Amino acid sequence: MTVAPPLKSLRDSADLRHLRQIIAGLDEGVILVDPDQDILWANTAALGMHGVDSVEDLGATVDDYRQRFQLRYRNNHKLNDADYPIERVVSGEAFSEVVVEVAVAGEDEPRWVHQVRSLVLTNDDDEPECLVMIIQDVSAQFEAEDRFEQSFNANPAPAVICRLCDLRFVKVNQGFIDMTGHDRDAVLSRTVYDIDVLERGEKRDLGKQRLAEGRTIPQMEAELSLPDGETKLVIVAGQPIDMGDQPCMLFTFADLEPRRKAETQLRHSEERFMRTFSLAPVALA
Known part of the structure; x- marks a missing residue:
């Protein structure tokens, strides 16, 4: 069974330790990103949604992540770097229900369909302290x-x-x-x-x-x-x-x-027959 690694020590505050404990067993995938674009931690669900065993396999940074996973929209259009959900998270953008297909770098066909939303955790000064990417694997839904x-x-x-x-x-x-x-x-x-x-x-x-x-x-x-x-x-x-x-x-x-049309043709045919019958000079047996 895949075990999620701990947060980097720099981020190992009591609040984040508690957050890690809460999200570790969630069905939704959760990836924590530092404002400096380092990938801090991911829960087991997030790792499984990318087919990897450790947070290192996701990449050490946002740039590494983009190199390892190719994303495209459902209409087959590839995402530009700035459109990657993880890039949008780092920029502090709030978004929800962004649906992307995810392929491992070098593979033509996507393996998963992810629905992604963002969350920004702030400190006492209301400054971004930790950025969160929350993922649902909706592959089965879209396959259906x-x-x-x-x-x-x-x-x-x-x-x-x-x-x-x-x-x-x-x-x-x-x-x-x-x-x-x-x-x-x-x-x-x-x-x-x-x-x-x-x-x-x-x-x-x-x-x-x-x-x-x-x-x-x-x-x-x-x-x-x-x-x-x-x-x-x-x-x-x-x-x-x-x-x-x-x-x-x-x-x-x-x-x-x-x-x-068949009923109309039949009716017309019967009407013609009846006219013919009524106009006949000799009685028809």
Whole structure:
């Protein structure tokens, strides 16, 4: 089992010893940094989140840390030196919920996804005495979200997802784009009532109430307006889901337009047959 090393003697005040004892067993990773950019100490969780056994393996200084670990945002953009959370901590910046992917230097693929926040401990004169980087390993969460997104995008069934806090669409799959003809970017900039997925729904009022409450919306027939001015008959249903920490609603659709066209063609065919039958000069057996 990895054992976290003690703080440097220069920082071994009673307060910091007590702090070390408190944070040693936390599930969150904690790295203490001196204002002069020396890495003072890290708890066991922080070491494990970097795949190392000792604080020395993190690097003696902030510069060493940057040399040993390559960070990038979730959009694959590499962080500049000044954007590293540990650099921002040293600068005294207060931040929370910064999400970065972490790779060991020399490796192309990241091993972990960290969510990081900062804390500045001050002395009696309100001067920075110790800087704290607090880390959560959210790798499993983002791996699950990546699997969901891949499944969502690959699913041929039309679907959209809206946030419940503002009812804006946050995801749309290719099935919905193909069914409606809407532009993907146009959908993602609008709300559930701008592109009304419950339009002309047989249980529209119930659907609106359930949406406001974040509850399951039972399936119903609805008639969606299309960009070309036409409409499309669908079955729509809504299922509440969470994406990260955001409550959302997943809307799924079944295209009933082929059935409606077939029924219309059948009705027209029957009408033509009845006209032909009624106009026939000789009775038809």
